[in-house]
Amino acid sequence: IQGMTLEKVAQKCGVKEEVAPKEVEMSNLPIFYHTLRQHTIRFDSEVVGKNLAELELPSDFLVLLIKRKGEYIKPTGSSVFEEGDLLLIQCEDENKYNETLKTFTA
Numbered sequence: 001i002q003g004m005t006l007e008k009v010a011q012k013c014g015v016k017e018e019v020a021p022k023e024v025e026m027s028n029l030p031i032f033y034h035t036l037r038q039h040t041i042r043f044d045s046e047v048v049g050k051n052l053a054e055l056e057l058p059s060d061f062l063v064l065l066i067k068r069k070g071e072y073i074k075p076t077g078s079s080v081f082e083e084g085d086l087l088l089i090q091c092e093d094e095n096k097y098n099e100t101l102k103t104f105t106a
Contacts, residue, residue, distance in 0.1 A: 035092045036064075041085045045104050053077035061100050062090045 041047060047055060052063060052075050065088040066073040066081075073079065091097040 035090055037089045037091060037097060039087045039089060039101060039104070041081050041083060041087065041104070043083045045081075045083070047081045047104050048083050050081060051077065052079045052081075055103070058096060058100060060091060060093065061096060064088045064090055 057063070063075050066075050066079065067086040067088070068082060068084070089097070091100070
């Protein structure tokens, strides 16, 4: 019996086992491009001179990377934002992203 016909033969013989499809855990889905966003900190931004920990950002609003003067910086809680910093942000909820950015210019 060839592999292609094995399933049909097992079904005819009554030995085919039905297997329920596995549920995919949502937390393990890949990060999609549309959840990654960029934001440049303007000179009049409220966050200039503040560190990441001071901002008290929502847990699902993640600053992944800072590009400053051609260099890439992995942010920590003590990272201080400067004018012109380009932030790579991961946030799945567009409304939350927009609302959080409003605090940058308040």
